[in-house]
Each structure stands twice: as C-alpha cells, then as structure tokens.
Amino acid sequence: MKYDPKHLGVMYDMLRQLPPFDKWGLPGSEWVTFELPKRKDVLGEFIESSDGAKPHRIKISAVSHDHLFSVLQTLAHEMLHLVQAVHKTNNTAQHNADFRKRARAVCKEYGWDYKFFVGS
C-alpha cells in the first residue's frame, strides 16, 4: 500500500468520527501534522504541541507498515496519546491507567488484540 501524509489525515478524520474516538473531542486533522519517517525502531510517535499555536505531530513509520490495517492500528494508538494531551490525562508513564482504559475501549469496539495494540 502506498500512502502519504494526506492519507493519514483522511484516516485520522475517519477514526475520530467513529466510536469511541467520537466521544473524546479530538481536533480535526488540520490541527495535526502527519509525518512518515523512515524509522524501523518505532512504529509510531506522538509529539504534543508545545504552545497550542502549532499543530500536534503524529509520526507513522513508513518502513514498518505495508497494510492499511496496521497503519490504522498504529494511528489509533498515537491518537490515544493525542486524546490524553487534549484531556491532560497524560503523565510520565507512557501508557498509564487512562491510556489502557481507552485502549481497551478501542480494542473492544474493533475486535483488536489489546496487548498488540498497547505494545508494552
């Protein structure tokens, strides 16, 4: 599958309009910069906006995903970090109790493997 940052924005807007994301007040894709780094060490990464004026950043490894399904799962994972930034429920723990609770809701909704989805 060939995809570019614009496609990630489309997938992001699709997910944010579906449950359970639609209840979490995510900003539209215009408030997020999507990047496709050629990194093998991480599947995805979320970088919170430093001052509210700049967009948040979501990176999805361009070399670790070949299929829509895996891109969607990694994107959904990074979107949970964005949800946490919006609701200020993030802390120094990478995947804290709030993250795991939201991850369980996502995995239940879509029948995804919770352990794989959370990643650690």
Ligand SMILES: [Zn+2]
């Ligand atoms: Zn994570």
